[in-house]
Amino acid sequence: EAGVAQSPRYKIIEKRQSVAFWCNPISGHATLYWYQQILGQGPKLLIQFQNNGVVDDSQLPKDRFSAERLKGVDSTLKIQPAKLEDSAVYLCASSLGASGGSTDTQYFGPGTRLTVL
Amino acid sequence: AQSVTQLGSHVSVSEGALVLLRCNYSSSVPPYLFWYVQYPNQGLQLLLKYTSAATLVKGINGFEAEFKKSETSFHLTKPSAHMSDAAEYFCAVSAAARQLTFGSGTQLTVLP
Numbered sequence: 229e230a231g232v233a234q235s236p237r238y239k240i241i242e243k244r245q246s247v248a249f250w251c252n253p254i255s256g257h258a259t260l261y262w263y264q265q266i267l268g269q270g271p272k273l274l275i276q277f278q279n280n281g282v283v284d285d286s287q288l289p290k291d292r293f294s295a296e297r298l299k300g301v302d303s304t305l306k307i308q309p310a311k312l313e314d315s316a317v318y319l320c321a322s323s324l325g326a327s328g329g330s331t332d333t334q335y336f337g338p339g340t341r342l343t344v345l
Numbered sequence: 346a347q348s349v350t351q352l353g354s355h356v357s358v359s360e361g362a363l364v365l366l367r368c369n370y371s372s373s374v375p376p377y378l379f380w381y382v383q384y385p386n387q388g389l390q391l392l393l394k395y396t397s398a399a400t401l402v403k404g405i406n407g408f409e410a411e412f413k414k415s416e417t418s419f420h421l422t423k424p425s426a427h428m429s430d431a432a433e434y435f436c437a438v439s440a441a442a443r444q445l446t447f448g449s450g451t452q453l454t455v456l457p
Contacts, residue, residue: 232388270349270447271389271433284444294419319388331377331396334445 232337234320240343246308249340253302253322256286259283260297261334262305263319271319277303308341315344347372347440351448359456364408364423366451368436372418376440378419380410383433383450392434395419406430431455 233252241247254259259278263271274293276284279300288295292311297303307314317339323332352367370376377396381389393404400412410421419436436448 268354268449270437270449271445272447273444276444279355321388331394331439332395333391336381336390338386338388 232320232322232335234318234337234340236289236340237338238321238341238343241310243344244309246306246340248304248306249318249324249342251303251305251337252319253320254324254335256334257322257324258300259323259325259332260303261321261323262295262303265317265319265339267316274305299323309340310344312344314330315342317341346444347376347438349436349438349446349448351434351451354449355452355454357454357456358426360428361425364421364426364430364434364453366421366453368410368419368421368448369417369434370438372438372440374440376438378410378412379421379437379439379445380404380408380419380421381435381437381447383435385432389435392421400409413448424432426453426455427457428455 261276262274265271274288275295277297295305296324319339320337321334323334325332347373350369379394379412380392381394392408393402394401395412403409408423432449433452435450437445439445
């Protein structure tokens with residue numbers, strides 16, 4: 229079974245530029261998550277989708293970050309414009325349950341390492 | 346609110362020695378608890394999870410963790426460390442918020 233795919237793996241941009249990350253979850257997984265992992269910290273949830281809809285985006289900086297999950301499958305996370313403090317690894321995860329329950333096992337992709345200069 | 350504290354950002358053990366990684370949680374409702382492992386340049390992989398069944402949970406690669414409500418702890422152990430166990434380990438809690446809240450991680454080094 230293929231895992232969660234993410235691209236690109238690495239991205240370097242200048243501040244104030246825009247960037248987009250792509251995620252393809254495990255086939256059949258209803259719930260998709262985007263996390264931000266700053267160096268030396270644990271992952272922090274940015275946004276959670278169940279199928280097409282947003283379940284939780286309370287920690288997403290909506291003035292610069294946006295995300296969409298068209299057709300309930302793959303997803304794109306965008307930052308526009310980027311700031312220095314956005315340098316981090318962006319992890320995508322998916323889980324099977326349509327309810328996004330607390331016990332669902334989340335399967336993580338390898339992440340995209342973003343460096344903002 | 347829910348939170349996790351991992352004591353010790355770096356732990357070193359000798360190969361063959363006991364591994365003990367500490368995790369304490371805070372939650373206003375009964376929690377679900379998880380341990381994930383992250384190898385360099387890879388995503389997180391689930392080691393084990395506690396979902397209110399048995400308090401001693403066995404996971405992959407010989408790891409286990411014990412849920413102790415009185416101590417609000419969920420420490421991760423392995424009787425004998427192997428070189429391949431060197432990685433970063435994250436404890437996480439999911440409770441009323443329904444989302445995973447991660448600790449800041451513990452980097453495990455295994456010395457030959």
